Amino acid sequence: MSVSICPCGSGNLLDACCGHYHAGQAAPDARTLMRSRYSAYVLGQLDYLVATTLPVQQPGLDLEAIAQWSAQSTWLGLEVEGAEVFGGQPEHAFVSFSARWHDQAGEHCHRERSSFVQHQGRWYFIDPTVPLKAGRNDNCPCASGQKFKKCCSSYLTR
Template sequence: MAGCYCGSGVAYESCCGPIHEGRVKAETAEQLMRARYSAFGANQAEFLHQSLHPDHRHDHDVQATRRWAEDSQWLGLQIVNVQGGGESDEEGSVEFIATYKEQGMVRPHHEISRFLKHDGAWYFVDGQLVAPKTEKRDQPKVGRNEPCPCGSGKKYKKCCGA
């Protein structure tokens, strides 16, 4: 038994597998988020389509989703924040970072996904990408031909900048 793609520590056959097969429903928005991530690793593009809210399926490209799932190596899921989305809620959001490798490059996908309950089942509605934080330097940038700030007396490009 292999561990589930979602990182729960539970076997796939006992975690997201039954949700993908339609034997059980996701009880929370987070559980659906984890099942959707696992669907990429397990190449369950049809589940990704079926777990979309019915009002948002009209422009979903199942073949493009399948290609992305097949062409990527899914490395891990980190749940950052969950708001609402419990068993008794009607809506919720899950902030997550899904890490995958595509064309030799490791890429993080940081998103806040919105979920709604419709006829007793959770559905993915849409997602908003979270932009990386801008980092500001504490000190001015050192030019390549300036003296190295370490005090060696060498140019930066020949010292710490090498």
């Protein structure tokens, strides 16, 4: 048990907040998944960052770069600006947020509108830096069983 405050900025204890999801519980929505991924960056929990990326993209992640970034940055805070949730099967969502950190080069603020998809009860981050290799009429790489053009293709942010 840890008594530290959760880095996601909720003001709650880590164990009562993102700690649940880091321990394996499914995040109930994309916004919560986003917050728990931010705290995983702060805590250096790379396994969690991998596990919550769209499974087909996981082998394409540059773990060394992520580890370096996570270790060399001092995280200053997360602000979730909004979540757009779309119905449908599977569910998709965008989460807009800004994250602040500093490193040797100074202070940075990164603003992003990230894309998420739900699959079998779990939300996954669709990483825009890992290309999804599928034709418009192929089965969607998220394994929804739908055509790519009708599924994740229309929710890609880039």
